[in-house]
Structures are given as C-alpha cells and as structure tokens.
Amino acid sequence: MIPLRRWWAGTSLVGRFTAVGLLLTVVLGLLVGKATASAIRITAMDEEAQRIATIVAGRLGGLLRPEDLQGSLPPDRYAEIDRSIQGRTADTGTLAVNLWRADGTVVYSTNHASVGRHAANDDELADALTGRTARSIEPAGRADTVLRGAAGQDPVMEIYVPLMFGGSRAAGAFEVYRDLHDVDARIGAVERATAIALGTGMAVLLALLVLVVRGASRQLRTQSDDLARLAAQQEIDRRQTEFVGIVSHELRTPLTALLGFSELLLTRDVPDADRREWTALLHSGAQRLGHLVEQLLDVSRLDEGRLELGRARVPVAGAVQEALESFAALPPAHRIEQSYRGEPLEAVADRDKLVQVLTNLISNAVKYSPDGGLVRVDGRPNGSTVRISVTDEGLGIPPEEMATIFDRFHRVDDERRRTIEGTGLGLYITRQLVEMQGGRIEVYSLGPRRGSTFTVVLPAAADEAGEDDADG
Amino acid sequence: MGESDRRVLLAEDDPLLVALVRASVRPAGVELLEAGTGTEAVAIARARRPPLVLLDVGLPEMDGWEVCQELKADPATRGARIVMLTARATAADRERAAEAGADGYLTKPFSPAELLAAVMTWLPA
Numbered sequence: 001m002i003p004l005r006r007w008w009a010g011t012s013l014v015g016r017f018t019a020v021g022l023l024l025t026v027v028l029g030l031l032v033g034k035a036t037a038s039a040i041r042i043t044a045m046d047e048e049a050q051r052i053a054t055i056v057a058g059r060l061g062g063l064l065r066p067e068d069l070q071g072s073l074p075p076d077r078y079a080e081i082d083r084s085i086q087g088r089t090a091d092t093g094t095l096a097v098n099l100w101r102a103d104g105t106v107v108y109s110t111n112h113a114s115v116g117r118h119a120a121n122d123d124e125l126a127d128a129l130t131g132r133t134a135r136s137i138e139p140a141g142r143a144d145t146v147l148r149g150a151a152g153q154d155p156v157m158e159i160y161v162p163l164m165f166g167g168s169r170a171a172g173a174f175e176v177y178r179d180l181h182d183v184d185a186r187i188g189a190v191e192r193a194t195a196i197a198l199g200t201g202m203a204v205l206l207a208l209l210v211l212v213v214r215g216a217s218r219q220l221r222t223q224s225d226d227l228a229r230l231a232a233q234q235e236i237d238r239r240q241t242e243f244v245g246i247v248s249h250e251l252r253t254p255l256t257a258l259l260g261f262s263e264l265l266l267t268r269d270v271p272d273a274d275r276r277e278w279t280a281l282l283h284s285g286a287q288r289l290g291h292l293v294e295q296l297l298d299v300s301r302l303d304e305g306r307l308e309l310g311r312a313r314v315p316v317a318g319a320v321q322e323a324l325e326s327f328a329a330l331p332p333a334h335r336i337e338q339s340y341r342g343e344p345l346e347a348v349a350d351r352d353k354l355v356q357v358l359t360n361l362i363s364n365a366v367k368y369s370p371d372g373g374l375v376r377v378d379g380r381p382n383g384s385t386v387r388i389s390v391t392d393e394g395l396g397i398p399p400e401e402m403a404t405i406f407d408r409f410h411r412v413d414d415e416r417r418r419t420i421e422g423t424g425l426g427l428y429i430t431r432q433l434v435e436m437q438g439g440r441i442e443v444y445s446l447g448p449r450r451g452s453t454f455t456v457v458l459p460a461a462a463d464e465a466g467e468d469d470a471d472g
Numbered sequence: 473m474g475e476s477d478r479r480v481l482l483a484e485d486d487p488l489l490v491a492l493v494r495a496s497v498r499p500a501g502v503e504l505l506e507a508g509t510g511t512e513a514v515a516i517a518r519a520r521r522p523p524l525v526l527l528d529v530g531l532p533e534m535d536g537w538e539v540c541q542e543l544k545a546d547p548a549t550r551g552a553r554i555v556m557l558t559a560r561a562t563a564a565d566r567e568r569a570a571e572a573g574a575d576g577y578l579t580k581p582f583s584p585a586e587l588l589a590a591v592m593t594w595l596p597a
Contacts (some may be wrong), residue, residue, distance in 0.1 A: 052537050248559065249530060249559045252559050252580040252581055253486050253489060253580065254488065255491060255580075255581045256487040256489060256492065256582060257491075259581045259583060260495075260496065260581070260583060260584050261492060261495070261584075263584050263585065264492075264495055267571040267584075268499075268587070274495070278495060281488060281492070284488065285488055288488070
C-alpha cells in the first residue's frame with residue numbers, strides 16, 4: 001500500500017481522477033456486462049426455443065392424426081412415425097424427441113424405452129397443452145432421457161411444442177431436447193461482442209470525460225496562473241515604488257548635506273574651525289552616499305541573481321581578521337574579543353563575501369552599542385557546519401522585530417537608534433549573501449538594551465577536499 | 473521675549489541635516505531648539521512656544537504632517553509659523569502641506585541660502 005499511497009500523493013488531480021475513473025469503469029462494465037449477458041441469454045434461449053418450435057411444428061405437425069393420440073400407437077404406425085421424425089429432425093440439433101399425450105403419457109420417443117412413461121405433473125407440458133410453447137433448461141446429468149449422441153454432460157433445453165388439431169386445447173405436445181452446446185457458443189459470442197462494445201463505449205466515454213476535465217483543469221490552471229502572475233507583478237510594482245521612494249529619500253539626505261556644506265564653504269567666509277567641521281560633515285555625507293550606492297548595487301545584483309560567488313576553504317579566523325582591519329579607528333569605548341574552537345576552523349564560502357558579511361555584523365555591533373562595551377566574535381564547529389557569532393552589549397532587539405529585522409529597508413524603531421544612520425539594507429544584504437553561500441543567519445537578543453547576537457552558519461570544509469562541492 | 477523673538481524649533485532626525493541647518497541659519501542670529509522625533513517636537517513647541525518651526529516630514533513616532541496638524545489645532549501653538557522640509561514636491565505634497573496648515577515648505581535638497589531666506593522671511597521682524 002505504501003507505493004500506492006506514494007503514487008497517489010505524487011499524482012495530479014487529473015491523474016487521480018483518471019485512475020479512479022478507470023477502476024469504476026471496469027467494475028461498472030463487469031456489472032453491466034453480467035446483467036446484459038443474463039438478459040441476452042434469456043432472450044437467446046427464448047428465440048432458440050421458438051425457432052425449434054416453429055421447425056418442429058412445421059415439419060412434424062402434419063405427420064400426426066388425431067387418432068394417433070387416442071391410445072397406444074400400433075407398431076406399424078409407430079415405425080412409420082419414427083422414420084419420419086428421425087429423418088426430419090436429424091439436422092435440427094435436437095437430441096431427442098418425445099410425443100406426449102394430453103394425459104401426460106409418452107406415446108412416442110426417439111428413445112423407445114421412454115414410451116409409456118407417465119409424468120404426473122409437468123409444468124412445461126401443462127403449459128404446452130394450453131397452446132403455448134414452453135421451455136426449461138435441465139442442468140447437466142439431469143436430463144431424464146438418454147439422448148442421442150450426448151453423454152448428458154452439458155445442460156440441455158427441453159422445448160414443449162403444442163400439437164393442435166383445431167380448437168383451443170392441444171391434443172398433445174412434442175418434447176424436444178436441444179443440445180445447448182452450440183447455442184451456448186453462439187450466445188457466448190453475442191455476449192462477448194456485447195461486452196467488448198460496452199467496454200469500448202464506456203472507455204471512450206471515460207476518455208472523453210477525462211479530456212473534458214483535463215481541458216477544464218488546464219483552463220483553470222492557466223487562469224489561476226494568470227491571476228498569480230498578475231498578483232506577483234503587482235507586488236513587484238508595489239515594492240519597486242516603495243523602493244524608489246525610500247531610495248530617493250535616502251539619497252536626498254546625504255545629497256542635501258553635500259550640496260549644502262559645499263555651498264556654505266564656497267559662499268561664506270568663516271573661521272578655520274568651522275571650515276574644518278563643515279568639510280568633515282561634507283566628507284561624512286559623501287561617505288554615506290558612497291555606502292548607499294554600494295549597498296544599492298549589491299541589492300540590485302542580488303535581486304537579479306548577478307552576484308557570482310566562489311567556493312573555497314576559508315579559514316574563519318583569517319576572515320574575521322580581514323573584517324576587523326576596517327575598524328582600525330575603533331571608538332575607544334569598544335573592545336573586540338575573538339575566540340575559536342576546533343582549529344583550524346574552516347568554512348566553505350566565498351572569502352570576500354564572508355568578509356563583507358562579518359564586516360557588516362561587526363559594524364552593526366559597534367554602531368548599535370553607542371555606550372561602548374564588548375563585541376565578541378566566536379567561531380566553533382557544529383556537526384557539518386561552522387558557526388560564527390558576533391555578540392554585542394548594545395541596544396538589543398525587541399522580540400516583535402525579530403521576524404522583520406532582515407527585511408529590505410527595515411530598521412528597528414527605537415528612540416536611541418534614531419540618531420544612528422542606516423539604510424535598512426545592511427542586514428538584508430548580509431542575509432542574502434549568507435544564504436547564497438549555502439548558509440543561514442540567526443539572531444538572538446534578550447530584548448531592548450540587552451545586546452544581541454548574530455550567528456552565521458556555513459557549511460564546514462570537510463577533511464576530504466572532494467566533499468567540498470557536495471553540500472552546496 | 474525681547475523686541476524680537478528669534479527662536480526657531482528644528483524637528484529633524486538626521487544628524488547631518490541638523491548640522492547643515494545649524495550652519496545655514498547662523499547668520500540670522502537665531503536660537504535653534506532641536507527635536508529628534510515628532511512627539512519631542514510637539515512637547516518643545518508647547519513648552520517654549522517658538523515663533524517658527526522647521527519640520528521634517530519623515531519624523532519617527534509622529535510624522536511631520538501629524539505634528540503640523542497638532543500644532544495648528546492647539547491654540548497655544550497655533551501662532552507659530554511652520555515650514556515643512558519635504559523630500560518631494562509633488563502636487564499631492566503641496567496640497568497636503570496646505571491641508572495640514574503649513575505656512576511654507578522647502579524641498580530637499582535645499583540650499584543653505586534658501587533656508588536662510590525662508591527663516592528671515594518667516595521670523596517676525
């Protein structure tokens with residue numbers, strides 16, 4: 001049942017419909033076939049009985065005279081009738097013929113031993129005496145007469161044909177034993193033809209139904225695909241509009257500072273101290289603009305999947321060292337500590353991108369702990385992965401922000417963060433970069449003012465160089 | 473408050489722009505009151521009643537439009553002139569400025585000369 005269940009789970013609605021339909025058709029076909037066959041058999045038997053009755057009545061009816069049925073037949077007459085009956089029924093497929101008198105006595109039989117036999121109450125004979133042709137099927141071995149050329153292994157049909165000499169009542173009846181062997185063969189052929197026709201018809205019907213359902217389902221699917229595409233396009237449009245709005249705002253602020261301070265420097269005659277301060281602010285604005293442009297390019301490359309990543313064994317300590325080089329002029333309130341376990345700790349990553357990820361995380365740790373404190377970088381192996389954590393003692397993250405913190409343009413709304421500049425792109429880019437390297441990023445914080453930990457999980461470099469490419 | 477009140481409330485959350493506004497308006501000899509959020513801006517406006525407010529639209533907590541409406545609705549602060557600092561100057565923004573009761577607006581990037589001129593214009597003589 002398991003493979004069947006698996007097949008069922010992995011099959012489309014149309015596939016399931018077809019399978020169930022086929023099964024139902026087979027069962028239904030069998031039932032209808034059986035009922036039809038039974039009806040055909042009865043009709044065919046009736047027709048056969050009628051055919052035999054017509055032949056017997058036509059060929060033997062004129063043979064007898066009313067006085068033949070008054071008493072026993074004289075031997076001469078008996079021999080004459082016997083010759084005629086044998087001669088006239090040889091080609092009809094009958095096994096034996098009896099002639100019954102109205103009182104239920106056999107006056108003639110092709111099996112002479114039966115003559116004089118008396119049937120006390122024979123329904124078919126009684127029927128025949130009222131002028132109707134009657135028939136019954138005798139199962140194999142039950143035929144009470146030894147029949148010509150048959151061993152009594154097949155069922156036989158007994159047909160009673162009334163013998164009329166005018167009037168409404170029959171003077172007697174012929175009883176004809178018909179071998180059902182060839183009749184059965186004929187009926188079987190008709191049954192088979194009917195079953196094939198029925199089966200084919202139902203199969204065609206089912207095929208048509210499947211085609212109709214498949215067509216309808218395809219149409220529905222196309223329509224729902226269209227709707228989904230439209231919704232997706234609308235979402236993209238909405239996000240693009242939002243993106244352009246935020247970017248234009250993010251660009252305008254440093255641009256305003258650049259234009260403003262350069263104008264002030266050009267137009268005002270001010271003391272050197274002011275000049276220096278304004279130049280520093282101008283520089284800071286330019287840096288911000290540069291950083292923003294850099295991040296937007298990253299986002300654009302990420303969104304279009306144009307970022308190409310290398311895969312190599314990267315020593316974690318080395319990557320952290322490289323990231324820390326950009327924090328040479330760290331504010332004195334911050335300390336950075338590193339610790340590593342499982343040396344040499346190596347991850348499978350793109351070295352430059354890993355350094356960028358670590359730089360972003362360390363930069364955030366410093367930025368969002370305005371009161372200073374310890375920033376800890378830990379690296380340790382964990383199964384087939386390497387975990388690199390950056391922990392700070394800073395502003396922390398409220399629980400409700402955890403889910404959205406990696407979203408594009410998301411910034412934690414918090415009074416103390418307000419004066420800390422940021423585009424809301426850093427963590428978005430960081431997560432994308434980590435995931436593109438086959439890793440993931442986790443965040444943990446006890447809450448506001450209680451610091452936070454960002455952990456990058458990357459595939460560990462296996463001892464065998466060949467395994468490096470297997471887990472990406 | 474002397475013969476002429478030269479206090480200006482600046483509600484702006486970006487330190488770079490605060491520095492720029494501070495430098496720009498220096499020749500006007502104004503006293504700059506600074507607020508980093510919308511709620512802070514409303515609180516300072518109510519407590520100090522400056523005659524001119526420079527209001528950034530994109531403030532945290534309460535945005536600039538809400539601050540403007542609140543100040544214009546309060547009889548104590550209704551008299552203050554309000555100049556909005558907006559990122560865009562679409563027709564919708566201008567309409568919104570009028571609706572919120574703002575007296576004027578400056579579009580980013582604004583120049584220090586423009587800003588100085590606006591302050592000189594809107595400060596009572």
